[in-house]
Amino acid sequence: MRRFGLPLVALALVVVVLVAASAGLAAYPDRPVKLIVPWAAGGDTDAIFRPFGPQLQKHLGATIVIANVTGASGTVGAREAKNSPPDGYTVYATHDYIHSTYYTGVSDVSYKDFEPVCTVSATPSVLTASPKTKWTSWQELLGDAKARPGQITVGATLGSTSHFFPALIEKSAGIKLKYVSYEGLAPRMNAILGGHIDLTDSNLTQKGKVDAGQLKFIAIATEKRLPQAPSVPTLKELGVDVVYAVTRGLVVPKGTPADAVAKLETACAKATAEPKFAEDMAKQGTAVRFLDRKAYAEFLKRNDQLNHDLARDLGLLKR
Amino acid sequence: MFGYLLASLAEIVRPAYLLPLSIGTLAGMIGGSLPGVTITMTIILVLPFTFALDPLQGLAAMTGVYVGGSAGGLVTACLLGIPGTPSAIATTFDGFPMARKGEPGRAVWLGTWASVFGGLLGAAFLIGATGPLAAFALEFGPWEYFSLFIFALSMVAGLTEASLLKGLLSGAIGLIVTVIGSDPIMAVPRLTLGTEFLRSGFQFLPVLIGIFAFAQIMTDLERMGGNVAPPRVEAPSLAVSHLSVIREILSRPFLLLWSTLIGVWIGVLPAIGGSAANVMAYDQAKKFSKRPEKFGTGIPEGVIASESSNNANVGGSLVTIMAFGIPGDAVTAVMLGAMIIHGIQPGPLFISQEPRVAYGIFAAYLVAHPVMLVLQWLGARFYLRVVQVPKSVLIPVVLVLCTVGAYALNNIIENVYVLLIFGVLGYLLVKFRFPLAPLILGVILGDQIEVNLVRALMTDADPWLFLTRPLSGGMLLASVASVGLALWQHRRQQRMGAAAQAGAPDTDF
Numbered sequence: 001m002r003r004f005g006l007p008l009v010a011l012a013l014v015v016v017v018l019v020a021a022s023a024g025l026a027a028y029p030d031r032p033v034k035l036i037v038p039w040a041a042g043g044d045t046d047a048i049f050r051p052f053g054p055q056l057q058k059h060l061g062a063t064i065v066i067a068n069v070t071g072a073s074g075t076v077g078a079r080e081a082k083n084s085p086p087d088g089y090t091v092y093a094t095h096d097y098i099h100s101t102y103y104t105g106v107s108d109v110s111y112k113d114f115e116p117v118c119t120v121s122a123t124p125s126v127l128t129a130s131p132k133t134k135w136t137s138w139q140e141l142l143g144d145a146k147a148r149p150g151q152i153t154v155g156a157t158l159g160s161t162s163h164f165f166p167a168l169i170e171k172s173a174g175i176k177l178k179y180v181s182y183e184g185l186a187p188r189m190n191a192i193l194g195g196h197i198d199l200t201d202s203n204l205t206q207k208g209k210v211d212a213g214q215l216k217f218i219a220i221a222t223e224k225r226l227p228q229a230p231s232v233p234t235l236k237e238l239g240v241d242v243v244y245a246v247t248r249g250l251v252v253p254k255g256t257p258a259d260a261v262a263k264l265e266t267a268c269a270k271a272t273a274e275p276k277f278a279e280d281m282a283k284q285g286t287a288v289r290f291l292d293r294k295a296y297a298e299f300l301k302r303n304d305q306l307n308h309d310l311a312r313d314l315g316l317l318k319r
Numbered sequence: 320m321f322g323y324l325l326a327s328l329a330e331i332v333r334p335a336y337l338l339p340l341s342i343g344t345l346a347g348m349i350g351g352s353l354p355g356v357t358i359t360m361t362i363i364l365v366l367p368f369t370f371a372l373d374p375l376q377g378l379a380a381m382t383g384v385y386v387g388g389s390a391g392g393l394v395t396a397c398l399l400g401i402p403g404t405p406s407a408i409a410t411t412f413d414g415f416p417m418a419r420k421g422e423p424g425r426a427v428w429l430g431t432w433a434s435v436f437g438g439l440l441g442a443a444f445l446i447g448a449t450g451p452l453a454a455f456a457l458e459f460g461p462w463e464y465f466s467l468f469i470f471a472l473s474m475v476a477g478l479t480e481a482s483l484l485k486g487l488l489s490g491a492i493g494l495i496v497t498v499i500g501s502d503p504i505m506a507v508p509r510l511t512l513g514t515e516f517l518r519s520g521f522q523f524l525p526v527l528i529g530i531f532a533f534a535q536i537m538t539d540l541e542r543m544g545g546n547v548a549p550p551r552v553e554a555p556s557l558a559v560s561h562l563s564v565i566r567e568i569l570s571r572p573f574l575l576l577w578s579t580l581i582g583v584w585i586g587v588l589p590a591i592g593g594s595a596a597n598v599m600a601y602d603q604a605k606k607f608s609k610r611p612e613k614f615g616t617g618i619p620e621g622v623i624a625s626e627s628s629n630n631a632n633v634g635g636s637l638v639t640i641m642a643f644g645i646p647g648d649a650v651t652a653v654m655l656g657a658m659i660i661h662g663i664q665p666g667p668l669f670i671s672q673e674p675r676v677a678y679g680i681f682a683a684y685l686v687a688h689p690v691m692l693v694l695q696w697l698g699a700r701f702y703l704r705v706v707q708v709p710k711s712v713l714i715p716v717v718l719v720l721c722t723v724g725a726y727a728l729n730n731i732i733e734n735v736y737v738l739l740i741f742g743v744l745g746y747l748l749v750k751f752r753f754p755l756a757p758l759i760l761g762v763i764l765g766d767q768i769e770v771n772l773v774r775a776l777m778t779d780a781d782p783w784l785f786l787t788r789p790l791s792g793g794m795l796l797a798s799v800a801s802v803g804l805a806l807w808q809h810r811r812q813q814r815m816g817a818a819a820q821a822g823a824p825d826t827d828f
Contacts, residue, residue: 036730040649040652041359041363041366041649041652041653041656042646042649042651042652042653042654042655042656043652043656046656047656047659047660050656050660051660067730068363068730069730069731071519071520071522072500072501072506072518072519072520073506075501075506076519076731079515080730080731101506104505105505105506105507106501106505106506107506153777153778158504158505159505159506178777178778179777180774180777180778181503181504181505181770181773181774181777182774183503186645186646186652189643189645190456190457190639190643190645191460191461193457193643193645194457194458194459194460195457196460196461196778197778205659205664206666207664208644208664208665208666208667208668208669209643209644209666209667211666211668212666212667212668214643214667280660283659283660283662283664284659
């Protein structure tokens with residue numbers, strides 16, 4: 001028996017491979033689906049899609065494997081997703097950075113390389129100040145910014161959402177800020193706690209630091225004040241017409257069969273409706289936000305134009 | 320505070336916590352010992368299993384992975400000459416020669432006990448000084464980071480072997496490697512020849528595995544082809560007198576303490592982590608030593624410096640997550656994610672709001688070290704088997720593991736090509752007698768030096784700030800001193816020449 005062990009295993013493997021190959025014709029999904037998250041485990045995006053994965057798996061009926069394809073401001077993952085076979089077995093978890101990195105020339109992948117499936121969540125941006133700054137309100141910040149144009153420093157991932165959000169405020173309030181490159185929320189938090197930068201874009205996950213007096217929330221970019229942080233004013237009520245949230249969603253490579261996209265969309269709708277998911281998102285300072293593929297397509301189109309204009313206004317437009 | 324700690328220790332040693340902690344430590348040791356599988360990957364693999372556990376059980380398991388991983392890397396480093404994790408790079412410098420000389424047991428156990436002592440000393444810092452350490456780390460702006468990394472880079476001069484020129488060239492190659500690809504600020508492509516492949520640049524891990532693992536394997540292969548009898552003693556044994564090993568370590572209190580401090584401090588600063596700490600500690604040990612020329616020939620100081628610093632580094636990385644809820648490296652980032660998934664909000668109020676979890680992590684970190692020791696003792700016989708496996712079987716297995724690890728890093732095939740390119744480069748460098756450590760140090764530091772230089776100048780265009788800010792200026796001065804000292808040692812070594820071969824006393828520095 002021992003002598004035949006290896007050939008038997010090999011034979012079994014061949015059979016498995018053949019069955020798997022012929023099953024290409026079977027109904028979608030019949031094998032695990034890879035969910036590409038273009039940032040590292042432990043990051044904001046990962047923290048949202050990790051609890052989402054099991055919910056999607058439950059409603060899709062196929063194993064979801066989360067693959068963190070990291071590097072170069074999330075553009076390595078974007079490129080990997082774009083080059084994956086359009087068979088519904090590669091899904092790409094994206095957010096607004098796909099527009100900004102395209103227009104600022106950081107990446108050559110556009111939202112047009114993908115078919116939208118659904119949006120999952122929206123994380124409102126909060127303008128956050130270092131504890132070492134003297135401002136206690138937006139008005140004081142505004143006055144200081146007008147008195148010292150181009151002196152107040154903002155930590156941001158250049159060309160990405162954390163750069164565009166303060167830039168929108170800059171434009172709307174008629175002030176001039178100075179940007180310093182800090183890629184990712186964690187390095188920005190270190191720098192702002194130490195007072196090496198004055199301002200940054202963050203979100204409600206940082207509330208613990210605000211409660212401890214180590215950070216200051218200046219204003220939130222929502223339409224109305226949020227129940228989780230009732231004392232934080234909205235930019236709108238302060239006369240700055242900026243509403244900004246990082247919207248995360250699922251897309252698949254262009255050319256994915258329509259029935260696979262439809263099945264993913266249905267599963268996504270059910271997964272986002274799970275109360276457990278809403279509970280997990282609340283811990284992330286995030287709201288569940290489902291848009292079907294049609295609405296998501298329109299959203300992407302609008303958002304793309306907005307990002308194009310912003311990049312142009314910032315002098316960062318490369319295409 | 321000690322009341323909390325004692326209560327937590329009593330809790331952690333209960334089976335409900337000790338079991339996940341031990342499983343985590345074992346997983347970490349296995350992951351750490353496989354070249355190409357990093358501690359980060361191991362902890363991500365463990366993460367889903369912790370969802371079903373209570374938060375402290377999960378965090379205990381992850382703390383175990385972290386501690387076990389740092390220790391697991393040393394086994395591969397000593398026995399195969401390949402760093403199992405980046406934090407064991409410097410362990411290969413003396414651990415592998417020591418094992419080659421017929422003392423594999425001494426190498427492995429020196430490393431293990433140094434890990435335990437370094438880790439426990441690191442724990443003392445973690446528990447006693449989380450607040451002040453973290454506050455001091457925040458004072459580090461881009462200027463200070465830049466100067467610190469320049470100081471780290473100045474160690475290239477100390478890591479050169481026979482030829483100073485070749486060492487510097489090797490370091491320069493490392494720096495150039497980090498320039499290739501998209502620039503870290505605005506992703507402007509540099510030296511990419513217009514290709515997609517080069518645009519992503521070279522990730523650290525495939526470069527490391529390529530340089531070290533391939534170069535090591537190739538030389539092993541050559542030796543096989545020549546049919547030369549392996550220089551290993553027959554029936555090698557990992558058995559060793561633990562008392563004498565412990566005495567070897569404790570008779571060098573200054574070395575142990577200094578290496579631990581370097582490890583803790585590099586861990587507290589959220590930028591480079593264990594991969595740099597062990598090389599820095601090794602270089603410092605060599606600089607302060609009375610017999611620097613012996614480094615690299617299999618002396619205990621090299622192993623002790625490297626291994627005590629990398630376990631202490633774990634304690635350091637936990638400092639920022641405890642104090643501010645900011646992850647210090649990829650491993651603590653995953654731990655932070657796990658806390659959030661369990662509904663624990665890490666942040667500055669974490670220790671006061673969740674004392675049970677916070678002190679539980681301290682306790683898990685302390686308990687993980689004896690657990691690791693026991694597992695290492697149990698595992699020793701299996702390690703021996705690995706060394707006894709014929710090279711013709713072992714080498715392909717290691718190669719496959721390296722390749723899989725490089726792929727799994729970000730799930731793209733390009734990294735496998737990077738592995739191959741740097742494997743060939745590493746082999747050529749070894750053939751032409753270039754030291755590899757300066758190259759790796761260049762790769763680790765290049766990006767960070769550039770990013771912090773740009774950040775500093777973006778914040779304030781005045782370049783004099785690098786010298787006028789006291790911490791930054793001090794470190795730049797230290798860099799100059801470090802290069803000077805290394806050059807002086809190098810001269811002295813060359814002058815003494817063969818005279819140094821005479822048995823030098825086995826002393827602390």
